[in-house]
Amino acid sequence: MGGIEPANAVCRLDRDGTLTIVLGTVDMSGTNTAFGQIAAEAFGLPVESIRVVNPDSESAPYAGSSGGSKITYTVGAAVEKAARDAREQLFRIAADHLEASVADLELVDRKIRVRGVPDRGVEVAALAKLSMQFGAKYEPVLGRGASATVQRAPAFAAHLAEVEVDTDTGRTRVLSHLVVQDVGRAINPAAIEGQIQGAVAQGVGWALFEKMAYDEAGQLLSATFMDYALPQSDQVPLVDTILVEVPSELGPYGAKGVGEPPVIAAPAAIANAIRDATGARLTELPITGEALRRALAS
Numbered sequence: 001m002g003g004i005e006p007a008n009a010v011c012r013l014d015r016d017g018t019l020t021i022v023l024g025t026v027d028m029s030g031t032n033t034a035f036g037q038i039a040a041e042a043f044g045l046p047v048e049s050i051r052v053v054n055p056d057s058e059s060a061p062y063a064g065s066s067g068g069s070k071i072t073y074t075v076g077a078a079v080e081k082a083a084r085d086a087r088e089q090l091f092r093i094a095a096d097h098l099e100a101s102v103a104d105l106e107l108v109d110r111k112i113r114v115r116g117v118p119d120r121g122v123e124v125a126a127l128a129k130l131s132m133q134f135g136a137k138y139e140p141v142l143g144r145g146a147s148a149t150v151q152r153a154p155a156f157a158a159h160l161a162e163v164e165v166d167t168d169t170g171r172t173r174v175l176s177h178l179v180v181q182d183v184g185r186a187i188n189p190a191a192i193e194g195q196i197q198g199a200v201a202q203g204v205g206w207a208l209f210e211k212m213a214y215d216e217a218g219q220l221l222s223a224t225f226m227d228y229a230l231p232q233s234d235q236v237p238l239v240d241t242i243l244v245e246v247p248s249e250l251g252p253y254g255a256k257g258v259g260e261p262p263v264i265a266a267p268a269a270i271a272n273a274i275r276d277a278t279g280a281r282l283t284e285l286p287i288t289g290e291a292l293r294r295a296l297a298s
Contacts, residue, residue: 002155002257003070006148008061009078011039011086013141015132017110017125019043019086021052021079024060029198029259030191031071035079037187038252042083044107045124068195068259069155072187076252077147086143093127093138153248157181157261159200159269162237165277167296170289173235174204174270180242184256189243196262197239203266204231211286229286 010022021039025031036050043050054060063075087107094112095102098120106115113121131138160178165171179196186192209229213221222228247254267285275281280295 001152002073002260003065003067004149004152005064005070005074007063007075007078007146009035009063009075009082009145010061011043011079011082011143011145013086013090013124013128013131015125015128017045017123017128018049018051019045019083021050021082022061023052023054023075023079024057024063025054025071025075026066027052027054028066028071029068029195030188031066031075033191034072034188034255035076038076038079039083041253042080043087045110049110069257069261071257072255073153073184073248073251073257074147074149076187076255077149077250078145080252081145081147082143083145084143085145086141089139089141089143090124090127093131093141094122096138097122097127097130147250149250151250153184153251153256155182155184155256155258155261157265159265161266161269161273163270163273163277165274165292166289167278170292170296172208172270172274172287172289172292174208174237174273176240177204177237177266177269178240178242179262179265180244181258181261182244182246182256183258184248184251185245185254186243187253187255192243192258193241195258196241199259199262200239200266201231201236203263204236204270205229206263206285207267207270208235208286208288211288 012020014020032052035052036047040047040050091102091105094105100114104115105112110124111121131140158180162175164173164175177200183192209231215221248256282295
């Protein structure tokens with residue numbers, strides 16, 4: 001279903017003409033890159049002119065929790081609004097400076113100019129300085145944005161796993177894995193693919209390795225990473241991804257949450273592949289070699 005939580009964002013235009021986004025989020029799985037792309041599109045600057053900072057909670061705008069399936073959907077919407085607010089403020093300064101109507105202006109190549117008159121314009125950096133120098137008559141540009149949507153944007157995914165099973169030992173190896181997922185709008189396709197690949201690796205752990213094991217006296221046997229089994233690099237398959245884009249109504253540029261569907265469906269697909277390969281239907285995770293041998297013997 002994806003997460004929903006109110007969020008704020010601030011976009012500040014700096015003296016050199018760059019835009020700084022101030023957020024109360026954690027840069028998890030490259031979300032700062034996506035926020036920079038959203039702000040660049042909404043404001044009209046190249047992404048190289050966007051900087052994202054994440055101060056502590058004492059000085060950052062409220063952004064809620066940083067978690068999968070919600071951070072881009074909720075905070076990204078606030079970033080888009082803040083960037084548009086900052087753009088409107090800058091255009092009002094430019095309109096006064098150029099003695100033109102806001103409606104007649106355009107932002108091209110870091111320069112606001114009168115539409116149809118390319119030579120009549122002023123650099124964004126120059127306008128920023130007009131609002132940040134001693135005796136300036138313009139207020140500094142500080143865009144504000146917020147979101148408080150209560151409408152979710154459900155994500156959908158289909159997984160296909162191919163496994164190899166040693167029926168003598170019960171050892172299972174995932175050979176390949178395909179994920180087809182609706183991401184709403186792929187703002188940063190490379191980051192989304194990386195997130196899906198990492199989630200499948202986690203799903204392989206859930207499916208085949210990870211377990212909180214206890215002895216008969218209730219003593220935890222897997223309390224450290226020396227004992228708790230995690231998939232190693234050679235136990236994680238190559239993961240192919242197909243991104244489907246069905247834009248959401250409220251996400252920034254149609255984006256949806258991505259983080260949870262790639263991991264939740266992976267163990268089920270692996271269990272179904274084991275059933276197809278061996279005929280054994282196991283309904284508890286992890287599907288260890290011992291558990292599979294017992295199932296095959298029964």
